[in-house]
Amino acid sequence: MRRLALTALFGLVVLPAQSAGVEIDLVTDGAPKATIVVADRADQDVNLAARDLQRYVEAISGVRLPIKTDGRRVAGTGLYIGRCEPSRDEDLPPVDITPEAFAVRVRDGSVFLAGRHGPAIEFAVYTFIEDRLGVRWFWPGASGEVLPERTPGRLRVEVTSEVVVPDWSPRIWSGNSWYPSWKDWNRRNKLSIGGPLPCRQFQNRIQAIFPPEKHAKIHPEYYPLVNGKRWIPQKGERYWRPCESNPEVQQLIVEAAAEWFKANPDSDSFSLGMDDIVHMCGCDQCRTWDASPEDHTKRRFSDRHYRFVNLMARKLAERCPGKQVGTLIYHIARPLPKTVETLEANVFGYITQCAPEWWRPGRKQFDMDLTRAWAERCGQLYRYDYWGLGFLTPRYCPHAIDEAMKFDKSLGLRGIYIEVYTCWPNTAPMIWAGSKLFWNTDLDVDALLEEFRAKMFGRCRYIMKRYYDRLEESWNTRRSGRLTWGHSNVGVNARAMSVRDVDYCERLLEEARRAADTDVIRQRIDIVATGLEFGGYLVRIAAAADALSRIRIDSTPSAEAALEQIGEINRLESDRVAAWRRIRARKDLGGETFNALAKYSRGRKFAQATGLAAGAATALPRVLGWFAAHDPDRASDVADRIRALQGPLGKLGKAWLFVQQSKPKNLLINGDFEARSGSPAKAEKDWSAAGAPPGWSTWTTGSQATRFSCAQGEGIGNSVGAGVANSENACFLQDIDVRPGQRYLCMVRARRIPARGEGQTMLSVRWRRPDGSWLLPRTHEASVNLSQGAGEFEPLMLLVTVPAGAGKLNYQLGARGQGAGVAWFDDAGVYGLGDLSVGQDTLEYEEMAISENRRPKG
Numbered sequence: 001m002r003r004l005a006l007t008a009l010f011g012l013v014v015l016p017a018q019s020a021g022v023e024i025d026l027v028t029d030g031a032p033k034a035t036i037v038v039a040d041r042a043d044q045d046v047n048l049a050a051r052d053l054q055r056y057v058e059a060i061s062g063v064r065l066p067i068k069t070d071g072r073r074v075a076g077t078g079l080y081i082g083r084c085e086p087s088r089d090e091d092l093p094p095v096d097i098t099p100e101a102f103a104v105r106v107r108d109g110s111v112f113l114a115g116r117h118g119p120a121i122e123f124a125v126y127t128f129i130e131d132r133l134g135v136r137w138f139w140p141g142a143s144g145e146v147l148p149e150r151t152p153g154r155l156r157v158e159v160t161s162e163v164v165v166p167d168w169s170p171r172i173w174s175g176n177s178w179y180p181s182w183k184d185w186n187r188r189n190k191l192s193i194g195g196p197l198p199c200r201q202f203q204n205r206i207q208a209i210f211p212p213e214k215h216a217k218i219h220p221e222y223y224p225l226v227n228g229k230r231w232i233p234q235k236g237e238r239y240w241r242p243c244e245s246n247p248e249v250q251q252l253i254v255e256a257a258a259e260w261f262k263a264n265p266d267s268d269s270f271s272l273g274m275d276d277i278v279h280m281c282g283c284d285q286c287r288t289w290d291a292s293p294e295d296h297t298k299r300r301f302s303d304r305h306y307r308f309v310n311l312m313a314r315k316l317a318e319r320c321p322g323k324q325v326g327t328l329i330y331h332i333a334r335p336l337p338k339t340v341e342t343l344e345a346n347v348f349g350y351i352t353q354c355a356p357e358w359w360r361p362g363r364k365q366f367d368m369d370l371t372r373a374w375a376e377r378c379g380q381l382y383r384y385d386y387w388g389l390g391f392l393t394p395r396y397c398p399h400a401i402d403e404a405m406k407f408d409k410s411l412g413l414r415g416i417y418i419e420v421y422t423c424w425p426n427t428a429p430m431i432w433a434g435s436k437l438f439w440n441t442d443l444d445v446d447a448l449l450e451e452f453r454a455k456m457f458g459r460c461r462y463i464m465k466r467y468y469d470r471l472e473e474s475w476n477t478r479r480s481g482r483l484t485w486g487h488s489n490v491g492v493n494a495r496a497m498s499v500r501d502v503d504y505c506e507r508l509l510e511e512a513r514r515a516a517d518t519d520v521i522r523q524r525i526d527i528v529a530t531g532l533e534f535g536g537y538l539v540r541i542a543a544a545a546d547a548l549s550r551i552r553i554d555s556t557p558s559a560e561a562a563l564e565q566i567g568e569i570n571r572l573e574s575d576r577v578a579a580w581r582r583i584r585a586r587k588d589l590g591g592e593t594f595n596a597l598a599k600y601s602r603g604r605k606f607a608q609a610t611g612l613a614a615g616a617a618t619a620l621p622r623v624l625g626w627f628a629a630h631d632p633d634r635a636s637d638v639a640d641r642i643r644a645l646q647g648p649l650g651k652l653g654k655a656w657l658f659v660q661q662s663k664p665k666n667l668l669i670n671g672d673f674e675a676r677s678g679s680p681a682k683a684e685k686d687w688s689a690a691g692a693p694p695g696w697s698t699w700t701t702g703s704q705a706t707r708f709s710c711a712q713g714e715g716i717g718n719s720v721g722a723g724v725a726n727s728e729n730a731c732f733l734q735d736i737d738v739r740p741g742q743r744y745l746c747m748v749r750a751r752r753i754p755a756r757g758e759g760q761t762m763l764s765v766r767w768r769r770p771d772g773s774w775l776l777p778r779t780h781e782a783s784v785n786l787s788q789g790a791g792e793f794e795p796l797m798l799l800v801t802v803p804a805g806a807g808k809l810n811y812q813l814g815a816r817g818q819g820a821g822v823a824w825f826d827d828a829g830v831y832g833l834g835d836l837s838v839g840q841d842t843l844e845y846e847e848m849a850i851s852e853n854r855r856p857k858g
Contacts, residue, residue: 001440021158027061030153039082040071049125061155078110098168098169119195132157175421197264202326226283240279273328302337312342348380355404387570389423393535396471398430402445425531474501490608494542530590537576589675669695700730715826725822731814755791759817770807
């Protein structure tokens, strides 16, 4: 944050030191000495900031300052907010700096809080409240608010004339506006919340220029060529790009940009960015823009994308001079292009990275080297990062975030976009410190963290330092089975912390509770404890399931040990359900965070929580198989013990035993893959029947490197297996007609070659409406991942209930992020459970899915 002194007549000058402040009395002898004056017709948020100023002065002094909203001059001291009657042009910040800059001016015993736009005026007010009154908002809600010691009947502040320019502009957050108090926190901590923002348009919106209902029938050539055919999206479908080499497509984009700027004259930019794109055009002309013929197959699109961006930037510079073109340097367009040496001067780019993943060996250096190289090619570079990803366990790494921001600032990066989606009780010090670094990146992060602890926890701050230090140490620790990303993957969340660390942190919180000397500090510690509690159950269940998967069942004692471990996992799961129900009902930041993260994942991550016991699901048939083969007299008793389990494992056990004993019909066609001829499945618009086993289809993100196969000797007992290799994201899939309310057990046996290879091997269920469209929202979808190290065939199982509105169960055998690996499947099945009662689901977020380590594209 640059704080620059103002002169009276000539605007901005840079001085080596701040000029002396002026002391202003706001309250004296129990009476107001100042009036808050808001510009006439100021917007709602500016008036809200003025009322906050009034409220905090009263909270500190006990005296309520009057507010006038007509902008007129008042007698005595005025706190003038926005352009009021006594304001002057030179009170405003310079026009040629970021529109988020604001000015503070002291003149004739009054204070002028000025900006060229509403949000900048708000920033001036909230900086005054923070810096001059000493108020802090450490986390959302009243429990996160800290005021200085009260001074009844008097309040004097020292104010300096200055222009304040944020180090990062804009400062955009997503995923932190679920509740009114969260929105208030965003405003008070001066995030970019509206108004004209510099270089804001960079995200994927280009598809909106080509709605299929307008162009598809007349101009199918506008759409991407996929597998030799023009791929026409459904209405509202986002993850595709038009045929960008088509001159008519280019002209329509130029016209759309011109219309955008006409409708949004305050906007300085138009987006050509792309994000999680699945369908890229494969026509000959588009492929000439790739650096090599294999780029399309391997989904390397940096050269094509930045050639297109530069071409459009040149066209737009002629049509819309002075305007900018934005893009996202991400995913299939994140690597440096080989044939594009530099981006046009009117192009800006937001480059992605995940600084919280710098615990991975080599990741920090890779990100820094790539950012440094892009800074040489793009004159206007911004940052896009992922701080939270909806993690339910502590994703706490303030020093990595601080280092990343300071490095970026040293390269001249200008603004920042953060996907926050954070678990507030776990990460509040990091999130608050980050909001301060946005304005002044030179601040000492350790001093910020200490301020948080001291003001929030008082005499407990040293205990809480040990607590947060352990969270950060745990996050930065490599451990077996830990994967990355974790956006909607509870397994990744659970393995980001150890049971030992959870135990240690619980003891520290109990120590802090005993040491707390006020109710508000105890309340804050209790809120912190909710975050550790609902994540700690996941950590313990995942560790227990991993331990179970390592038990080799080769004797009655080992089978008994596995059965005991199944019971322990079931107990932990039952405790988790009860704890989560209790936390969900809380009316504080702990309960709000729980429900916000459920909304963020649309319930899918919370549904996965019932499935962390993947090792237990795999162990059920192994345990029963051992007793049936080696101790048949006890097999019936063991089956009864499994049926008696009350949690999700009990439900799954009952369903699995029903299928083994009743042998209902397998509803899948060719579930064992033995049929080598027969009627192929109907090919959907982006599915393929070519090369698929009879009755099945295949789907892939578009990478032609993916290989689907059926091979003798790759299945169980040397039978036929179905394989997916070299997949970025691909699956075999098949539809089954169903009715809402019906229950099914979905099964398959799977293995991975090599056993500890890259990526995920999974069984998934999605739902389609009777007309074939996908059922939304995706809350009821379920997925189970093969455990790491599964080189032999292991069972994957899902117990699902058909949701309202569904008419088809879409069964998928998939693989993601494989590298050079291969996933093999055999004995796929879907079995109706008829009238079998397995009990009701325990939380509306949860569908019975035994799963782990699922990672979405990102």
